[in-house]
Amino acid sequence: MISELILIVAVTVDIFIMSISCGTDCIRIPIKSAISIGIVGTVIMAISLYFSDVVSSIISFKVGSVICCAVLCAMGGMNIIKWILEKHKYRKSTKDTSMLDVFICGSCADCDNSKEISVKEAIAVSTLMSLDTLICGVASGSSLNVYVVLIGTFIFQSISVLVGCLIGRKFSKVPDISFMGGILLIVLGIFKVI
Numbered sequence: 001m002i003s004e005l006i007l008i009v010a011v012t013v014d015i016f017i018m019s020i021s022c023g024t025d026c027i028r029i030p031i032k033s034a035i036s037i038g039i040v041g042t043v044i045m046a047i048s049l050y051f052s053d054v055v056s057s058i059i060s061f062k063v064g065s066v067i068c069c070a071v072l073c074a075m076g077g078m079n080i081i082k083w084i085l086e087k088h089k090y091r092k093s094t095k096d097t098s099m100l101d102v103f104i105c106g107s108c109a110d111c112d113n114s115k116e117i118s119v120k121e122a123i124a125v126s127t128l129m130s131l132d133t134l135i136c137g138v139a140s141g142s143s144l145n146v147y148v149v150l151i152g153t154f155i156f157q158s159i160s161v162l163v164g165c166l167i168g169r170k171f172s173k174v175p176d177i178s179f180m181g182g183i184l185l186i187v188l189g190i191f192k193v194i
Helices: 002-024 029-060 061-087 099-104 119-129 132-142 146-170 177-193
Strands: none
Touching: 002 029, 002 061, 002 119, 002 146, 002 177, 029 119, 029 132, 029 146, 099 177
């Protein structure tokens, strides 16, 4: 149960930070958009867990554990690097929104500048931000309780979007804890080889 919870929290941190960023920029995230983000995250997690079972049937448990550890630690390291980029005040140099812009500045998710994240925008940003979910689920899923992970992913991601947006609106200076997702992924990777 601990591994399931660590994975769920790790893949939810980015969405949570993005929603705080939206809140601080006074961008509203309606409940239907929050639910859309939760659904997309859950679907991508389900796909990754399915492929995890396929991969685990091809390679041995010991080799799989080492690969899982390496992938999760790499993903964790990438999340920490992303946090470092944000700390160095990355700014957009063009009017086009890229994947990196959405990762670094969640308010870039509001493509039409309507000050509200539509369902279409929510699906797009959730898909972009769930790429790590796809990799992490494949790397760690074979020994996890699938139902707990899927239900937990949906609930955590949907609620974290609403709570994050509310926190962003209430507080102008919220500490950036996005590096925590990276640390959690590294911890989960280490658990795989212990």
